[in-house]
Amino acid sequence: MDQANILIIGGGVVGCATARAVSQRWQDVFLVEQFPRVGMATSSRNSGVIHSGIYYQKGSLKARHCVEGNRMMYEFCKKHNVPFRHSGKLVVAADAQEAADLEALKKKGETNGVQGLRIVGPEEILAREPHIRGVAALDVPSTGIVSSEDLVRTYARLAVDNGAHIVSRAKVTAMEPKRDTIRVSLRIGDNGDAQDETIEARCVINAAGLYADEVAAMLGNNSWKIYPLRGEYCEIRGPRTSLINGLVYPMPHRHGLTLGVHFTKTLWGTVLVGPTAIYVEGKDNYERGRLGIADFARGAKTLLPEIEESDLQLGYSGLRPKIVGPDAKDAHGDFVIQRDPKVPNAIQLVGIESPGLTSSPSIAEHAAQLAAEVLA
Numbered sequence: 001m002d003q004a005n006i007l008i009i010g011g012g013v014v015g016c017a018t019a020r021a022v023s024q025r026w027q028d029v030f031l032v033e034q035f036p037r038v039g040m041a042t043s044s045r046n047s048g049v050i051h052s053g054i055y056y057q058k059g060s061l062k063a064r065h066c067v068e069g070n071r072m073m074y075e076f077c078k079k080h081n082v083p084f085r086h087s088g089k090l091v092v093a094a095d096a097q098e099a100a101d102l103e104a105l106k107k108k109g110e111t112n113g114v115q116g117l118r119i120v121g122p123e124e125i126l127a128r129e130p131h132i133r134g135v136a137a138l139d140v141p142s143t144g145i146v147s148s149e150d151l152v153r154t155y156a157r158l159a160v161d162n163g164a165h166i167v168s169r170a171k172v173t174a175m176e177p178k179r180d181t182i183r184v185s186l187r188i189g190d191n192g193d194a195q196d197e198t199i200e201a202r203c204v205i206n207a208a209g210l211y212a213d214e215v216a217a218m219l220g221n222n223s224w225k226i227y228p229l230r231g232e233y234c235e236i237r238g239p240r241t242s243l244i245n246g247l248v249y250p251m252p253h254r255h256g257l258t259l260g261v262h263f264t265k266t267l268w269g270t271v272l273v274g275p276t277a278i279y280v281e282g283k284d285n286y287e288r289g290r291l292g293i294a295d296f297a298r299g300a301k302t303l304l305p306e307i308e309e310s311d312l313q314l315g316y317s318g319l320r321p322k323i324v325g326p327d328a329k330d331a332h333g334d335f336v337i338q339r340d341p342k343v344p345n346a347i348q349l350v351g352i353e354s355p356g357l358t359s360s361p362s363i364a365e366h367a368a369q370l371a372a373e374v375l376a
């Protein structure tokens, strides 16, 4: 049986960032990932936006880690050559009623410590985005985009350079708390020639994304249920990508469900339109019953009247690990980052939906601080 100081469950952006952070301080760090490679789940199925922190409730973990993660992300990308673009973004009010809410959004961002926010009029919108129609907009200079796949791979490479062991095709199937350790059962390999293995870890970090509720339940903690909220994208390719220059967002959903269907000029020059938001059954349900292109075109026309159905093709989709369900009145939810109350050598990272990509370097530091308490 292998012995680990720290075992991280899940090789998404959060698990890999955490592996890098903890392997700078401790030996015998393991990360186990059920899929053949790291970053194949939510971490490669998102908008790749480096958020600023304007949307989140004051004092929430989302606000804290997004603002700090934004700063850390630019530094990290520059230092380790991860492709990114510091483009800024416009949150555009389509009419006078929406424009009245821009001031509140600006205040919320300022309260969270986001700098440089400005409300701009239609002339400046037109100068930056000549095809976008809006009456006013919030200019958010600290927003940008990053190649999420390169980001995950870079975290993982640095973790391995520090001596961490990343084991793919390794699914955690059960856990048993012992006196000072947790015994973790793994199924390693593909169906035909899979083997059962056990690792005994002094500290376990649950970074299992959509499955974090099920992994927590393996330790007897049934506090959370994850509801997959699907976000679907369409894409513009070819000459019509010139309709958008940077990042354009609508006003966010009032009850916090999503930030709204936005336009993102990607690092490779296409334009993403999305993501939508629909609760689905099944944590692997990326494609069943997807919206048609006509629905996307209709929605997108509010801010971009020139867009036509023929400009769009269906793109990928991703599943947000929501910890609030479809019946909740307030859909904001917050990240859960804590030592398990009953099994204190387990660290639970649950409900890491957007802005989880942006927040990853800061969440990793938080997880490393909790690990230091466990290993003290």
Ligand SMILES: Cc1cc2nc3c(=O)[nH]c(=O)nc-3n(C[C@H](O)[C@H](O)[C@H](O)COP(=O)(O)OP(=O)(O)OC[C@H]3O[C@@H](n4cnc5c(N)ncnc54)[C@H](O)[C@@H]3O)c2cc1C
Pocket (backbone or CB within 6 Å): 009, 010, 011, 012, 013, 014, 015, 016, 032, 033, 034, 035, 038, 039, 040, 041, 042, 043, 044, 045, 046, 047, 048, 049, 050, 051, 170, 171, 172, 173, 207, 208, 209, 210, 211, 212, 215, 230, 231, 232, 275, 317, 318, 319, 320, 321, 352, 353, 354, 355, 356, 357, 358, 359
């Ligand atoms: C549509 C969409 C758009 C988004 N846009 C943005 C954005 O623009 N900016 C932003 O900051 N955030 C965004 N996000 C959020 C961001 O993508 C997530 O917060 C982040 O990727 C979560 O990373 P993770 O590592 O927690 O989860 P994941 O990437 O899901 O990784 C968890 C990993 O755990 C593994 N795993 C699960 N169970 C087990 C097990 N039993 N054994 C072994 N391995 C296991 C899984 O296979 C998976 O690889 C978006 C999300 C979605 C869905």
